[in-house]
């Protein structure tokens with residue numbers, strides 16, 4: 001039976017504050033929001049602050065699809081963007097608004113809505129961000145079409161989807177799928193294994209984990225798409241559940257050799273709605289000024 005979006009909504013209602021257990025500050029205070037933000041950008045997603053281009057969209061119209069508690073959307077607003085956001089969950093919408101209110105930050109519209117039917121007009125935004133969301137919605141293809149629809153003709157999307165990196169093959173497939181027998185128990189369905197083991201509390205209705213070829217197919221209607229792997233993640237960049245982290249020199253060596261391009265567990269997808277400028281020929285460049 002096809003997955004109903006209500007199931008997705010219900011699942012995320014119970015997990016509506018990503019990474020909340022990492023702060024001991026008063027929940028929903030400014031200090032608490034700040035603490036989660038610091039941990040997110042310095043530790044858990046250290047690539048995000050640069051790659052989400054928070055500083056480069058001042059004065060532009062930015063939409064976030066799947067805001068969670070609004071940590072990323074706040075960054076665009078702090079840098080002068082005119083921001084809007086949607087999330088499937090009512091609670092997440094309230095938390096995101098609260099995150100803005102405790103800072104006295106303005107926003108255009110933050111409301112409940114689905115990525116599969118984005119409640120905004122065509123050609124409305126300069127930038128759409130969706131981080132760790134579209135792999136959870138039943139119809140990811142439709143959600144990406146919707147992202148494209150609401151972008152202005154020269155607009156840009158930044159999307160994070162899960163990738164098949166080290167964690168995928170070692171942890172999901174080998175340890176959980178084979179050694180713990182989940183692949184056999186779930187009727188030889190890898191998708192069922194991914195759904196079961198990928199989120200912190202497990203048992204998500206859908207968690208897509210993609211190859212580069214699948215990502216290319218999903219974004220086929222964008223004339224220019226840059227797809228790169230990011231994030232070595234747990235044990236390398238942070239100690240999961242306050243456990244252990246590998247010695248820093250190992251992580252540094254892996255970063256030195258750009259290992260995340262091969263082993264990274266996130267796809268960072270930057271997609272442009274307009275075609276890129278035409279490339280010049282090599283000879284053309286050589287005989288040009290500059």
Ligand SMILES: C[S@@+](CC[C@H](N)C(=O)[O-])C[C@H]1O[C@@H](n2cnc3c(N)ncnc32)[C@H](O)[C@@H]1O
Pocket residue numbers: 008009012013016018065066067068069086087088089092113114115116130131132133136137138
């Ligand atoms: C893993 S959290 C990510 C939240 C935030 N982007 C972050 O990185 O912290 C997934 C979020 O996506 C939302 N979500 C799931 N499916 C959605 C959909 N179809 N439309 C809008 N939001 C959705 C959930 O309610 C949840 O808040």
